[in-house]
Amino acid sequence: MKVLVVAPHADDEVLGVGGTIAKYVDEGHEVYVCVMTTGHPSMFPQEVLDKLRNEAIEAHKFLGINQTYFLDLPAVMLSEVPKHEVNKKINGVIDEVQPDVVFIPHFGDMHLDHYIVSQAAMVGVRPIKNHRILEVYSYETLSETEWNIPHVTNVFMPNTYIDITGYLDKKKTAMEHFTTQLTEFPHPRSIEAIVSLAKLRGSTIGVKAAEAFCLIRKIVL
Numbered sequence: 001m002k003v004l005v006v007a008p009h010a011d012d013e014v015l016g017v018g019g020t021i022a023k024y025v026d027e028g029h030e031v032y033v034c035v036m037t038t039g040h041p042s043m044f045p046q047e048v049l050d051k052l053r054n055e056a057i058e059a060h061k062f063l064g065i066n067q068t069y070f071l072d073l074p075a076v077m078l079s080e081v082p083k084h085e086v087n088k089k090i091n092g093v094i095d096e097v098q099p100d101v102v103f104i105p106h107f108g109d110m111h112l113d114h115y116i117v118s119q120a121a122m123v124g125v126r127p128i129k130n131h132r133i134l135e136v137y138s139y140e141t142l143s144e145t146e147w148n149i150p151h152v153t154n155v156f157m158p159n160t161y162i163d164i165t166g167y168l169d170k171k172k173t174a175m176e177h178f179t180t181q182l183t184e185f186p187h188p189r190s191i192e193a194i195v196s197l198a199k200l201r202g203s204t205i206g207v208k209a210a211e212a213f214c215l216i217r218k219i220v221l
Helices: 012-026 046-063 083-097 112-124 165-176 191-205
Strands: 002-007 030-038 067-074 101-105 135-139 160-163 210-218
Touching (some): 002 012, 002 112, 012 030, 012 046, 012 101, 012 160, 012 210, 030 046, 030 083, 030 112, 046 165, 083 112, 101 112, 160 191, 165 191, 191 210
Parallel strands (some): 002 030, 002 101, 101 135
Antiparallel strands (some): 135 210, 160 210
16 A cells, blocks of 8 residues: 655654554555645745755655655745645645645644645545545644634544554654654653653543544545
């Protein structure tokens, strides 16, 4: 089975799907990650951008990811890129990987990049191609999903849980590669918060740790 994780920014894939990625890899599946954006040098020092790229590469190597696609669209300024260009970029990756399962960011996240990426990904996973994507899920991202204006139209309502009890330590270690992104607790992008959320999601289904997702579409052939 081929799995594709679409991330608006480097580290979103580990925050939302890190334990599940480790589990899929351990079970012998192929996992691919598509990082949609990178920071623009006018907003971020180039050395920081280079460091973040290397952190992502090392984290993905640690997790055993088959291939990472860096599309290098402008982070924070993604809304200024024509929609058809964003759609074309992600569609190209989907056509190349031909995944069976796709994980995308939650459309209700606070960061506009997350919304744009979720919409573009949904264009790419439409069930109209020769290769049929069987499952599409959205994932939550700490400091984005829970911080938006609370409203019924953007709430994250998980209905699928994956037991990552045996993979929480791997998720933690993968996230520890992102030294440019991690902060101290009680900030949500801290190791303590990541572990706390995993335990909370796990308690929902009676296991020690889990990741939660919203099933968008499942095709049973």
